[in-house]
Structure formats: structure tokens, C-alpha cells
Amino acid sequence: MNSNISYENDTIAAIATASGDGGIAVIRISGEKSLTIIDQIFSKSGKDIEIENYEAHHLYHGHIIEEETGKMLDEVLCVVMKSPNSYTGEHMAEIHSHGGNLVPRKILDLLFKLGARPANPGEFTLRAFLNGKMDLAQAEAVTDVVNAQTEQGLKQAELQLEGALSSKINNYKSNLADILAEIEAQVDFPEEDIDSIAKERLISKTNELIENISILIKSYEEGRIIKNGVNTAILGKPNAGKSSLLNQLIMKDRAIVSPIPGTTRDFIEEMIDVRGIALKLIDTAGIRTTDDQIENIGVELAKKKAEEAELIIAVIDSSTELNNDDIAILEQIKNKKAIIVLNKSDIEPKISQNDLKPHIDSKILIVTSAKTGSGIEDLKNSIKELIMQNSSQTESSEIVLTELRHKLALERSVESLESFLTAIEINESPEFLALDLRVALDALGEITGEVTTEDILGRIFSKFCIGK
């Protein structure tokens, strides 16, 4: 067990499935008292067996009985898992009851009555980590699997859960530990300089390590996009076809479309998968100067969404003359990652691509018709191209960094390794050199969780759902 973290040994329970309509719900319990509590409410069908003699990971049919009243609550399946061979490493059980809101809730209440307490978000996985069933990077991946939005996001989360990131980090740690061991062997002979051959070797080993870690750090640009998706605002003057474009991209009639300028007032958000990238598309109110109070709120909101967005799709209506509203919008997004869409290509144009050129710098221009769908595939290609332009685009089987916490830890590790290189060049004492290396090693240990604090764990697991 992780030694510097306090560990509550009590028994926790939660409904692990999502609430609402559903055929089956799973209620989970973990901790010392799990089996004795289950024994008091679960009546197995057929031959009676002591709960201690249940076969682990084996589904038993039976009923949940309210002990006080003898009333049958539900017909269920029950599985027990015995410490240490369970997800949390503790005694565990799961009850598969009928779904809906009431039955699982009543079963959970029975568990609470008999001594279990409500599990905190992520507490089952926290226990799995504290009991050494998985390391911290793997535990973090559990919630990434649950929250994955795209195939690629899921793939990365699964890789991390299987330990692909951890094994990379462990590899760095082992190389670093070798260097540290050599330096520490010198600590007892502080008056002797490290011989020059050994010194060169240590420097070259450290450089190689820095290079490898830096490649992983670089992959965060791609990993961040894979995991979190990209906030994308659709901007343009009223009637440009923004809502029509949103509907085309998500392939359903989500936003109201009408020939009346100022149709969209509030913003509308939809997640879509564009060529493997999760986009959070935000359709906004048409931006123009207006006296209408409500429309104005929408316009301000649109501007705010534009500021927050990482990518802008600016829609220009090619069937009307370019006006000041268009130019103001193009001006506003000058320094942003943006694609310009010249829409309504199916009707007589009043604007040519050349008219737009002076206002859009080197931004990508795509001609579309949100009515017929022409140009939409080009738009999707350009979105992917633009978003991925700074990323290394690794093979999909290769692990990338998806977590800012990991990136920051790796950067700290590289910083200390660089400081070690500077120090060894000027023949600093071995004790001093070892210090830098230990800081670098600790930074790596934070990723896999050998070095951690309650605070770090609190922040990580509070993002989980209850029951996971």
C-alpha cells in the first residue's frame, strides 16, 4: 500500500450504473464487511451455501430480502470477489438488480443500514491504487475510458489503462536510477573527481533520457486534443448560415434555421467527431450592431464564446455584399486559429474569393453550401489539418500524453536533468549532483504515484463518477 497516504478501511457502497431508465443496475460494495453485509440481505436460490464458500467471480441467482420485515425487495444476481483478487483489492460484491431509480436505491439503503457508507467519487479506483492494483497513471485512465468521446480517445485511454504510459515512465525511472546509483557511489569519495570516461557516459545517458522525455512531452499537443476535444465557435453575421452549417456538420436538425436574421439568440453546443477529433461545436447568435436588447445579449455571448474558443469557423454569406459586420468579425478573429467559410455557393454570388483575400490573411478559405452540403467534407478535412498542424501525429498504437499533470511533471524532470548536466560539467560534488537527479526521479514518480499527496489524489479522484 502507498505508505504516505492515510487509508480508510471501512466499507463503501454505491450504485455503479447511471441513474434513470435501464434494464439492470449494478450496486457495488467494497471493504472488510462487504461479505457479511451481503450475507444479511442476499438469499441465494437453491442449495444454501455459506457466503465464505461462494465461488469468487461467479454469479449467483437469488433475492434481496429486507431483514427486519422479511420482505422481498428484488430478484437479483450477486457476485462476490475476495481480497486481494478484486478491483479494489478488498472483499467486494456486486448486486445486479432491476434498473430504474427505486430498486437500486432501496438496495443501497439496505447496505448503508448494515454498516456500509456512501462511496466518494472515484473511491473504488482510489482503493485499487492504494492497494497496488494499478498505478496512478492507470487509475487516471479509468475515467478517461468512461469519458472518451472518440475512437482515438478511447484507444489512448485503454493504452494508458493497460500500462503503456507507466511502462515508458518506469523505463525512464530505471535509466535515471542507474545514473543516480553511479553518482551515489561517488558520494563517499567527495575529494575525487568523477573520471572523465564515466563523466562522458553519464552526460550522454542523461542527454538521451532528456531527448526521450522531450518527445513524450511534445505528444501532449496531440494528446490534449484527443482527450479534451476542441472548442469550436461558429461565428458570422445574422443569416450567414451558421445554424445551417451546424446542422450539416452534425447531420441532424438541431438548431432552428430561418430566413429571418437574428434567429439564433442563445448559443447551442453539440459534440461531434470530425475525422477522429472531438469538436465541441458552438452555434452562436449572428454578430451585428443592433438596438434589440435580447439580440444584443446574444451578440455579446457570441463574442465571449469566440474569445474562449480554440478554433473559429467564420461564416460569410456569399449572396450578400461584404459589409462592416463581416469585416468586424474577421478583424476580431485575426489572431485566432480560424477557417473562413464562404457559404451559399448554390446561389448567385455577390462576394468572390478575391474580395475576401485582403481581410483573411493566410487563413484557409472553404466554399460551402450548407443547403446542399457541398464543401462540407473539405471543411472537415481542413478542420483536422488545422488542429493537428503542430502535433507530431503519432501512430494510433503509440501512447501520447493526454494529461496536463503528466506533462508538467515531465517538464520538471527535464529541468532537473538539465540542471544536473550543468552541475556535472563544472565538477560539482556528487552529493549536489545526486540532489538534482532525485528531484527528477521524484517528478517521474508523481506520474505513476509513488510520490504523491492527499491533495493530488483528491484532485484526481474528485473528477471521477460515484461508483467507479
Ligand SMILES: Nc1nc2c(ncn2[C@@H]2O[C@H](COP(=O)(O)OP(=O)(O)OP(=O)(O)O)[C@@H](O)[C@H]2O)c(=O)[nH]1
Ligand atoms: N441557398 C442557400 N441558403 C442557405 C444556405 N445556408 C443557409 N441558408 C439559408 O439562409 C437562411 C439563414 O440560415 P441560418 O442557418 O438560420 O443562418 P444563421 O447564420 O444561423 O442566422 P442567425 O441565427 O439569424 O444569425 C435560412 O433561410 C437558410 O435556409 C446555403 O448554403 N444556401
Ligand SMILES: [Mg+2]
Ligand atoms: Mg442561427
